[in-house]
Amino acid sequence: AILAAGRFDLSIGGVAALSAIVTGKMMTDGGQSVLLSVAAGIGTGLFIGFTNGFLIERYNLNPLMTTLATWWFAQGAALGITQSLSPSSFPDAFTAVGQARLFGLAMPVWIALALSIIVGIVLTRTKFGYHIFATGGDRAAARLNGVKVRRVGILVYMGSGFAASLAGLLFASRLDSAPAQAFTGMALTVIAAVVIGGASLEE
Numbered sequence: 001a002i003l004a005a006g007r008f009d010l011s012i013g014g015v016a017a018l019s020a021i022v023t024g025k026m027m028t029d030g031g032q033s034v035l036l037s038v039a040a041g042i043g044t045g046l047f048i049g050f051t052n053g054f055l056i057e058r059y060n061l062n063p064l065m066t067t068l069a070t071w072w073f074a075q076g077a078a079l080g081i082t083q084s085l086s087p088s089s090f091p092d093a094f095t096a097v098g099q100a101r102l103f104g105l106a107m108p109v110w111i112a113l114a115l116s117i118i119v120g121i122v123l124t125r126t127k128f129g130y131h132i133f134a135t136g137g138d139r140a141a142a143r144l145n146g147v148k149v150r151r152v153g154i155l156v157y158m159g160s161g162f163a164a165s166l167a168g169l170l171f172a173s174r175l176d177s178a179p180a181q182a183f184t185g186m187a188l189t190v191i192a193a194v195v196i197g198g199a200s201l202e203e
Contacts, residue, residue, distance in 0.1 A: 006136035009160040010067040013186030014074030016168030019044045024087030024178035049161020053154030078180040088177040098173025108170040
């Protein structure tokens with residue numbers, strides 16, 4: 001969705017790691033419930049996504065530099081919180097999701113498939129999806145046609161933050177650990193996807 005809107009997000013590796021660590025720390029050191037801890041992890045991703053979107057859309061900042069900065073912040077926060085000691089030994093209710101299998105496939109695969117279908121339906125069958133494509137095609141024309149370009153941009157960045165945090169939580173659930181550097185190098189994968197997808201690295 002974010003590529004369809006003509007944007008990209010280099011912060012997803014840091015967001016995934018920080019969200020998993022926030023959730024893991026709350027469950028292990030904080031003694032909080034799985035539900036509350038997961039909500040905090042997802043909230044972390046949504047907040048960083050909103051911050052990216054707000055800064056880029058409101059102040060017309062370069063997405064490359066902005067999301068690179070938030071990646072640096074999130075990754076640094078993840079390392080600072082753990083102090084090189086990854087949270088682990090999570091409650092069974094949390095690890096059961098990542099380690100379960102259905103019809104021979106790991107549960108995270110099914111969740112990724114379901115999320116892909118939902119995003120596909122939103123992009124192709126809803127007004128919001130049309131606005132995303134319009135924003136990615138020609139922002140000025142989309143604005144003249146009544147599309148709230150800034151709102152669309154902020155929402156797709158929040159969606160990116162949500163997806164990144166969910167990926168981090170599923171990884172931690174499957175591994176029963178939340179290492180701070182688990183997603184190192186993901187920014188290069190994002191850049192490759194951006195270039196192949198046709199989005200511009202310049203603003």
